[in-house]
Amino acid sequence: IAGITQAPTSQILAAGRRMTLRCTQDMRHNAMYWYRQDLGLGLRLIHYSNTAGTTGKGEVPDGYSVSRANTDDFPLTLASAVPSQTSVYFCASSDSSGRATDTQYFGPGTRLTVL
Amino acid sequence: GQNIDQPTEMTATEGAIVQINCTYQTSGFNGLFWYQQHAGEAPTFLSYNVLDGLEEKGRFSSFLSRSKGYSYLLLKELQMKDSASYLCAVLDSNYQLIWGAGTKLIIKP
Numbered sequence: 001i002a003g004i005t006q007a008p009t010s011q012i013l014a015a016g017r018r019m020t021l022r023c024t025q026d027m028r029h030n031a032m033y034w035y036r037q038d039l040g041l042g043l044r045l046i047h048y049s050n051t052a053g054t055t056g057k058g059e060v061p062d063g064y065s066v067s068r069a070n071t072d073d074f075p076l077t078l079a080s081a082v083p084s085q086t087s088v089y090f091c092a093s094s095d096s097s098g099r100a101t102d103t104q105y106f107g108p109g110t111r112l113t114v115l
Numbered sequence: 116g117q118n119i120d121q122p123t124e125m126t127a128t129e130g131a132i133v134q135i136n137c138t139y140q141t142s143g144f145n146g147l148f149w150y151q152q153h154a155g156e157a158p159t160f161l162s163y164n165v166l167d168g169l170e171e172k173g174r175f176s177s178f179l180s181r182s183k184g185y186s187y188l189l190l191k192e193l194q195m196k197d198s199a200s201y202l203c204a205v206l207d208s209n210y211q212l213i214w215g216a217g218t219k220l221i222i223k224p
Contacts, residue, residue, distance in 0.1 A: 042119065042202070042214035043158070058211075090157060103148070104212065106157035 003027065004107035006091050012113045013081050021076045021110050023091030031094045032074040033058075033104065034066060036087040043090065049074055081114045088112075117141045119215035121203050126221045127193055135188045135201050135218045143208020149177050149188045150202040152217065158202055161188070190220075198222045 004025045013019050025032065030051045035043040045058030049068040063085060065077045074093075078085055088111050092104040118140045127133040139147070146165040150158040164170055164179035164186060176189040188201055200217040207213055 040123075040216060042216045043204075043212075044214070045211065048211075102206065102210065103160050103163065105160070108157050 004091060004093055004105060006089075006107040006110050008110060009108070010111040010113075012115065013078075015082055015114055016080050019078045019081055019112070021078075021089055021091075021112070023074045023076070023107055024072050025074075025091075025093045025105075025107075026072065027093060027095075027105070028071060029093035029095050029105075030071070031096065031102075032068065033092040033094075034064070034074070034076045035090045035092065036060065036085075037090060037109075038087050046076065046089075081112075083114045086112060086114045117205075117207065117213050119203055119205060119213055121201075121215040121218045123216070124219045124221065126223060127190075129193055129195060129222055129224050131193050132189065132191050133193060133220065135190070135203075135220065137186045137188070137203035137215060139184050139186070139203070139205045139213075139215075141205045141207045141213055144181060145206040145208070145210060147177075147179055147186050148204045148206070148212070149175075149186075150204065152200045152202060154199070161201075193222050195222050195224070 007022045033048045034046040047066040049055045052071045090109045091107040094102045094104045120138045149161040152158040162177040169178045174191045179186045200219045202217045203215040204212045
């Protein structure tokens with residue numbers, strides 16, 4: 001693995017189903033993030049984690065949950081998917097949280113369609 | 116509220132120069148980032164400015180004026196591969212990145 005990987009690449013999901021998007025990084029970055037990107041809107045932060053064992057809510061957390069059991073993995077779960085969660089989801093990581101020189105590196109994204 | 120404004124779309128000619136503007140109103144400021152995003156791909160880091168002035172990196176330069184809440188990305192000697200969206204993002208007082216909607220740059224031969 002080099003950098004950040006996400007799985008699946010794309011998924012079509014029936015409304016009401018549970019879904020977990022996976023994210024793994026091998027850069028030993030402390031901080032990880034989940035964003036959604038919708039046409040005409042900027043990237044919107046769903047949840048973040050400054051370090052393993054801690055998580056926080058971003059701008060649009062409703063309907064999503066995350067966990068950070070270790071440094072490398074940061075899964076995003078949709079407990080009961082709804083059509084408004086149709087989007088492209090990006091996972092990102094950065095070397096440190098709270099530093100002004102922080103730069104986020106992104107995974108390739110997961111395209112999710114909820115019908 | 117917090118706000119990042121960029122033009123939605125710009126068109127330029129191969130070999131020319133283009134300037135993409137970004138204005139921001141955020142709660143605090145800890146730096147401004149520019150990212151490039153090709154269609155269907157992830158954003159990739161281009162530049163970071165925290166002090167006023169111009170940062171040059173090859174064909175790309177980024178300028179910041181904190182007093183005006185303004186930045187621009189300057190792309191010189193445009194190539195077809197520069198066709199992409201360019202995202203402006205500000206690190207606010209909580210060290211959270213606030214993102215603009217992006218500027219789609221179309222390069223014509």
